Amino acid sequence: MTNQRTIITISLANVVFASLPFFLNTYWVDVLNSIGIYSILALSLNLIVGHAGLFNLGHAAFYAIGAYTAAILNTGYGIPILALLPACGFTAGVFAVLIARPIIHLRGDYLCIVTIGVGEIVRIALINDVFGVTGGANGIFGIARPSLFGFSVRSPQHFFYYIWTFAGITVCLFHLLENSRFGRALNYLREDEVAAEGSGVDTAHYKLAAFVVGAVWAGMAGNIYASKMTIISPESFTFWESVLMFAIVILGGSGSIPGMLLGAFLIVGLPELFREFANARMLVFGAAMIAMMIFRTQGILPAKQRRYSLPESSGEESGTG
Amino acid sequence: MSLLSLKRLTKNFGGLTAVNNVSFDVEPGAIVGLIGPNGAGKTTVFNLITGIYAPDQGEILFAGKSLVRLRTHRIIAMGIARTFQTIRLFQNLTVLENVLAGCHCQMKGGVVASLLHTPLQRREERKAIVGAMSILSFVGLHREAQQVAKNLSYGNQRLLEIARALATRPKLLILDEPAGGMNEQETGRLVTLIRKMRDQGITILLIEHDMSLVMKVCEQIVVLEYGSKIAEGPPEAIKQDPRVIEAYLGTDSDW
Amino acid sequence: MEQFFLQLTNGLAVGGIYALIALGYTMVYGVLKLINFAHSDLFTLGAYLGLTLLTSMALTDRLGPFWGTVLLAFMVMLLIAIVGALLDRVAYRPLRQSPRLSAVVSALGASIFLQNTVMLVYGARFQVYPQGILPSTAIRVMGLDIPMVRLIVLCTSTLMMLALFFFIQKTKTGTAIRAAAIDQGAARLMGIDVNRVILMVFLVGPALGGVAGLLVGLYYGQINFTMGWGYGLKAFTAAILGGIGNIPGAMVGGILLGVIEAMGAAYLSIAWKDAIAFCVLILILIFRPTGLLGERVAEKV
Numbered sequence: 001m002t003n004q005r006t007i008i009t010i011s012l013a014n015v016v017f018a019s020l021p022f023f024l025n026t027y028w029v030d031v032l033n034s035i036g037i038y039s040i041l042a043l044s045l046n047l048i049v050g051h052a053g054l055f056n057l058g059h060a061a062f063y064a065i066g067a068y069t070a071a072i073l074n075t076g077y078g079i080p081i082l083a084l085l086p087a088c089g090f091t092a093g094v095f096a097v098l099i100a101r102p103i104i105h106l107r108g109d110y111l112c113i114v115t116i117g118v119g120e121i122v123r124i125a126l127i128n129d130v131f132g133v134t135g136g137a138n139g140i141f142g143i144a145r146p147s148l149f150g151f152s153v154r155s156p157q158h159f160f161y162y163i164w165t166f167a168g169i170t171v172c173l174f175h176l177l178e179n180s181r182f183g184r185a186l187n188y189l190r191e192d193e194v195a196a197e198g199s200g201v202d203t204a205h206y207k208l209a210a211f212v213v214g215a216v217w218a219g220m221a222g223n224i225y226a227s228k229m230t231i232i233s234p235e236s237f238t239f240w241e242s243v244l245m246f247a248i249v250i251l252g253g254s255g256s257i258p259g260m261l262l263g264a265f266l267i268v269g270l271p272e273l274f275r276e277f278a279n280a281r282m283l284v285f286g287a288a289m290i291a292m293m294i295f296r297t298q299g300i301l302p303a304k305q306r307r308y309s310l311p312e313s314s315g316e317e318s319g320t321g
Numbered sequence: 322m323s324l325l326s327l328k329r330l331t332k333n334f335g336g337l338t339a340v341n342n343v344s345f346d347v348e349p350g351a352i353v354g355l356i357g358p359n360g361a362g363k364t365t366v367f368n369l370i371t372g373i374y375a376p377d378q379g380e381i382l383f384a385g386k387s388l389v390r391l392r393t394h395r396i397i398a399m400g401i402a403r404t405f406q407t408i409r410l411f412q413n414l415t416v417l418e419n420v421l422a423g424c425h426c427q428m429k430g431g432v433v434a435s436l437l438h439t440p441l442q443r444r445e446e447r448k449a450i451v452g453a454m455s456i457l458s459f460v461g462l463h464r465e466a467q468q469v470a471k472n473l474s475y476g477n478q479r480l481l482e483i484a485r486a487l488a489t490r491p492k493l494l495i496l497d498e499p500a501g502g503m504n505e506q507e508t509g510r511l512v513t514l515i516r517k518m519r520d521q522g523i524t525i526l527l528i529e530h531d532m533s534l535v536m537k538v539c540e541q542i543v544v545l546e547y548g549s550k551i552a553e554g555p556p557e558a559i560k561q562d563p564r565v566i567e568a569y570l571g572t573d574s575d576w
Numbered sequence: 577m578e579q580f581f582l583q584l585t586n587g588l589a590v591g592g593i594y595a596l597i598a599l600g601y602t603m604v605y606g607v608l609k610l611i612n613f614a615h616s617d618l619f620t621l622g623a624y625l626g627l628t629l630l631t632s633m634a635l636t637d638r639l640g641p642f643w644g645t646v647l648l649a650f651m652v653m654l655l656i657a658i659v660g661a662l663l664d665r666v667a668y669r670p671l672r673q674s675p676r677l678s679a680v681v682s683a684l685g686a687s688i689f690l691q692n693t694v695m696l697v698y699g700a701r702f703q704v705y706p707q708g709i710l711p712s713t714a715i716r717v718m719g720l721d722i723p724m725v726r727l728i729v730l731c732t733s734t735l736m737m738l739a740l741f742f743f744i745q746k747t748k749t750g751t752a753i754r755a756a757a758i759d760q761g762a763a764r765l766m767g768i769d770v771n772r773v774i775l776m777v778f779l780v781g782p783a784l785g786g787v788a789g790l791l792v793g794l795y796y797g798q799i800n801f802t803m804g805w806g807y808g809l810k811a812f813t814a815a816i817l818g819g820i821g822n823i824p825g826a827m828v829g830g831i832l833l834g835v836i837e838a839m840g841a842a843y844l845s846i847a848w849k850d851a852i853a854f855c856v857l858i859l860i861l862i863f864r865p866t867g868l869l870g871e872r873v874a875e876k877v
Contacts, residue, residue: 055677103861103862110816110861113812114857120850124851127847173436176436176437176438180430181421181449182435182436185425187414194373196422198373199422199425199426201426202394243688282691283693285688286685290685292685305415305469308417308450308467310467
């Protein structure tokens with residue numbers, strides 16, 4: 001019953017949401033597109049921060065690697081941007097393996113600092129035109145729009161459907177991922193690393209896996225961003241981007257998919273509604289983060305307990321195995 | 322062949338020798354107790370066996386294979402499970418999920434299978450849940466399956482730790498003070514449970530301060546003092562061993 | 577060779593500033609095991625309050641450059657110490673019993689909050705310190721012209737560190753701080769008022785950070801609301817380099833990092849200057865997480 005009702009509610013909400021571009025002007029559609037990209041980023045960071053409990057404040061680095069992979073291969077070799085989605089995920093994932101492997105054993109707060117350092121090194125490398133391919137501080141321009149079967153994604157309205165379809169697929173896949181052996185393993189290591197290892201979970205493997213899956217998705221989000229903007233530069237991938245994603249995860253509700261979407265709407269969308277206070281938005285987020293930790297650690301929409309459908313016979317026979 | 326054998330095991334922390342040249346064997350199907358005054362190095366021995374520390378010297382053989390320098394999860398997968406002295410449950414997860422943690426090493430589903438919920442993955446998941454529920458029934462916690470672990474009573478949390486350990490399908494189960502914080506009634510049930518597990522073919526090695534429990538369930542006892550083994554034998558012999566009596570004199574443990 | 581010595585003095589001066597900031601990180605970490613992200617913004621605030629006091633009260637005109645600056649430094653220390661204690665009261669104290677990472681998030685929030693407060697009050701543009709407060713002459717040492725400012729900055733930070741060192745080693749409060757850093761529970765049992773120790777740490781650390789901000793303003797002449805971020809990360813690197821929680825370690829680490837950075841910028845590549853510190857940070861955490869002066873401790877299971 002409740003399950004059916006949930007499905008109907010979600011479908012209705014989706015229909016309403018999908019019709020929004022017909023009612024909103026281009027500006028607001030573009031805001032929704034930004035929210036969509038941040039939702040994807042927050043969902044990917046949520047695996048690392050929310051589920052595995054690893055504090056990553058350098059997520060913008062993976063986002064940047066994806067965006068630059070798309071830009072370099074598209075402008076340099078003319079490969080269609082949509083075909084580069086897997087490649088962007090791949091390079092970001094490989095980068096995650098390379099940097100995460102040596103630092104993965106570090107304790108929470110140290111890991112946090114190192115990820116900040118990695119994010120900065122990547123940004124500095126991009127500014128310094130590393131390998132002569134990143135275009136330095138000016139970045140790369142002239143990135144193609146995505147096109148599929150001759151249909152080109154151009155206007156913000158087109159991008160709305162492109163981005164939110166991708167976000168929708170991400171939500172579905174990550175929902176399945178959460179409710180599986182993999183998702184549980186991440187939670188075990190967040191709750192108690194020693195006990196997880198002592199229960200037979202390869203904690204080092206899962207920490208790395210969390211980073212890699214998160215990075216792959218952030219890399220693909222980078223591709224989408226590059227094709228939406230057609231121009232990218234190191235400025236778009238500063239520490240503050242990482243902080244923004246982190247704030248969405250923490251305020252939205254660590255480990256909760258609806259929390260990520262709500263968080264993205266609040267943190268990216270609200271400042272657009274109150275433009276006169278735009279300067280104060282980071283100040284409000286800062287204060288909100290403190291308040292949230294003191295009064296509601298689990299975030300606005302906390303993750304729900306997983307429910308399992310139990311086999312019928314169990315429960316009745318007691319004491320014997 | 323012994324199921325587990327420790328050979329001349331030594332571990333130093335800085336200047337302190339926590340475990341000094343300790344050797345003993347655990348035979349298959351036995352219930353062995355490891356006792357000694359506080360700080361004698363009992364938990365360190367457990368941590369050495371389960372790979373949390375690497376020994377400075379010595380050898381640990383499990384069913385003939387060396388455990389030294391293996392990572393903990395590999396050792397667990399080989400058939401050794403443990404509980405912790407201070408309860409280490411996944412407090413914010415459900416009772417069932419805690420047991421499923423133990424099932425983890427029996428399962429295979431990786432990232433891709435988990436992302437797509439392949440039919441194989443679903444079958445495996447269902448099987449794991451059935452298995453976990455039967456273990457919960459075995460320890461008597463099946464009614465609490467969907468509760469959050471931190472809401473359980475202290476005694477039940479200890480039982481849940483045992484259930485989680487059992488879910489790894491161990492040949493050897495290592496219990497670190499399983500009766501700690503339990504009342505008399507709960508301890509009684511624990512004794513029954515320990516015997517029941519042994520009857521299912523699980524070998525048991527336990528640390529315990531409750532001497533009446535140790536004397537009641539253990540067939541073999543190893544005594545440590547200041548990191549060294551001072552005695553080994555059946556309960557009756559240990560009770561009369563002058564070195565053991567001396568080691569325990571002045572401590573508050575009653576026999 | 578001349579180039580080398582000039583870079584060395586520059587590195588020592590900057591290193592002194594890193595060390596002063598690093599002390600704040602290391603003291604808080606020692607007692608609370610918390611990375612106080614907001615510390616870098618207290619440093620920024622020190623630079624801004626210093627500028628405000630300097631221009632509004634005309635201290636250097638009335639008392640002369642030397643005593644004017646000294647008085648200024650004490651006022652900045654006092655004000656930033658109060659802000660530091662307030663920070664602890666609002667953002668950290670309610671979280672003493674919470675998981676450690678909650679406090680880290682709160683620290684991050686506090687950092688964002690303080691930084692943006694500075695921006696809203698003073699604006700986002702660079703602010704310029706008045707010229708000519710510190711002498712712009714150079715002195716000749718062994719045939720080298722070394723700018724006076726560098727020596728002044730280095731001497732000031734050395735003096736402050738020495739004062740702190742004696743405070744920590746010789747006074748009763750200092751002993752209490754050291755005891756609480758080793759084992760808070762045991763310290764409490766020995767009758768040490770741990771809450772007072774934490775308060776002290778949040779007074780002294782920020783005070784030093786505030787002076788560092790003032791020194792940066794006087795040394796470079798211009799300040800920005802985001803400057804704390806870079807200095808903060810580098811100072812934290814310095815604290816880790818020396819061994820986090822270790823007070824002499826923070827001093828050694830700061831000076832060392834300043835010199836490494838100056839030399840790297842001069843002989844490797846100026847464009848990668850900011851990346852050097854981060855590489856040091858990552859390498860030290862991978863290969864010697866306890867730092868140069870730290871001791872290895874086994875984690876109890």
